[in-house]
Amino acid sequence: MNTKVTIAGVEFKNPVMTASGTFGSGMEYGEFVDLNKLGAVVTKGVANVPWPGNPTPRVAETYGGMLNAIGLQNPGIEVFVERDLEFLKQYDTKVIVNVCGKSIEDYVEVVERLSDEAVDMLEINVSCPNVKEGAIAFGQNAKALSEITAEIKKKAKQPVIMKLSPNVTDITEMAKAAEAAGADALSLINTITGMKIDIHRRAFALANKTGGMSGPAIKPVAVRMVYQVANAVNIPIIGMGGIANAEDAIEFIMAGATAVSIGAMNFINPYATVETVEGIEKFMQEKGIADINEIIGCVK
């Protein structure tokens, strides 16, 4: 039985990854799961300099999901390379670094700094809804997305994944723009912008007022977008958005995702990633699927 998948020449032992921002760099969840069993660890977004993030409260629960407005708090690329990448070297799993910035120059600085590091792929965050400058501004305009993708591709030594926002009118337009500008793969979806009001305090639940919604409640939106994008571009897709278990993961794969990421569900079940890996194998056995690649995009 083969569970290996390949994205832009990088081979993953299985299609299960961690969604950026929900798994740190694996240290915290390494207490619960064997990181060697994961297809890849996708790290929390890192910028050229430390970012303090947003004021608290930064998280709020919603029906079947949650809102977050962390604001990409990160220690900056130098600490990240010395601490987080060093930590990840101990494991036999692929490392995908999520990169954030306020300007194209910021992104490029991080991308160049990572050139000679033990990093398998770069995931470019142009879709975080919780920071005012950069990030999502690049992800909601096809021209801006195309420009940043092209600039990063010029400098990047590793294959580049552009992470797309669902907060657009037509996600296939963004996907096509990224593909045309040279993106090697796409990941989608980032969180959906939302809001929650505490009626007793007459106040926003989040200090940032709005936040990004994630969790099982958003899954049908994510599956729909993965399907649309898979049928609009020829580059591989890493699908995510509310995946809780193997059944959900397989749904994304059948919609057209080559790999999948577990995000908010790590908070609810710290064993979710490895359970999903095992569940996919079990499903393949039961259904007589010899190669996971057979079912990628099998539902048309």
Add this chain to the structure above:
Amino acid sequence: MAQKKKVVAKVFRQDEIATDIYDMWIETDLAKDAKPGQFISVYPKNKATLLPRPISICEVNEEKTMLRIVYRVAGQGTAEFSGYHTGGEITILGTLGNGFSTEKADGKRVFLMGGGIGVPPMLQLAKELKFRGKAQSVSAILGYRNELFLCDDFKSYADLYVATEDGSSGSKGTVMDAIRENDLKGDIIMACGPMPMLRAIKKFAEDNGMEAYISLEERMACGVGACLGCVCTTKEVDHHSHVKNARICTDGPVYDAKEVMI
């Protein structure tokens, strides 16, 4: 530190000990390594309310086979927990957070201060300070809106002082009023309670040259230090964030009051 685990445990018993305040004993081996001031995360069974609820550990039984939590029903999740009965299952993650260090109280006059639903975690601390037997004195100074709970439990381990907002028991006002009214003198404060109380304690400790360790609360998601949802601003750059935003769930919830900007 003991490894964190998510486990399905058994409810040993549960009682409502004041209006909307529930007292639950849980049979779990997580009790083995539990420290005062640490917490567990409790997962609702209802799939609409997914995130775990952080609840402080109130007490550990002598055999270290059970944890006691005392919590207020504040929403759907805690409302669900309040309906659990003896023998029922409860899903928990623990033990989380740093907790109070009892050695810091050695040779000192200790104020254990709890306000409202911040009272419960001070009980295990009072108990451990009593067993350690190295503090010069231990005063439990507890503040309530009006209805008291857990006061009798504290009497076995500490000198008890109570404040109520309406003056129905003890001093009228807050825990700070109880200190003044009883002319209490101490060297070190260990506290948990609402933010205005913790701010008052931080100032009181600074004004009176006392040490203070305070347990902070914030909206949490993962509870294990990955999501960076529950941070507090620190005075100095901390080892993890490098941006003066330490994680309450993992680097806290107990901080030296001097080190946090609240």
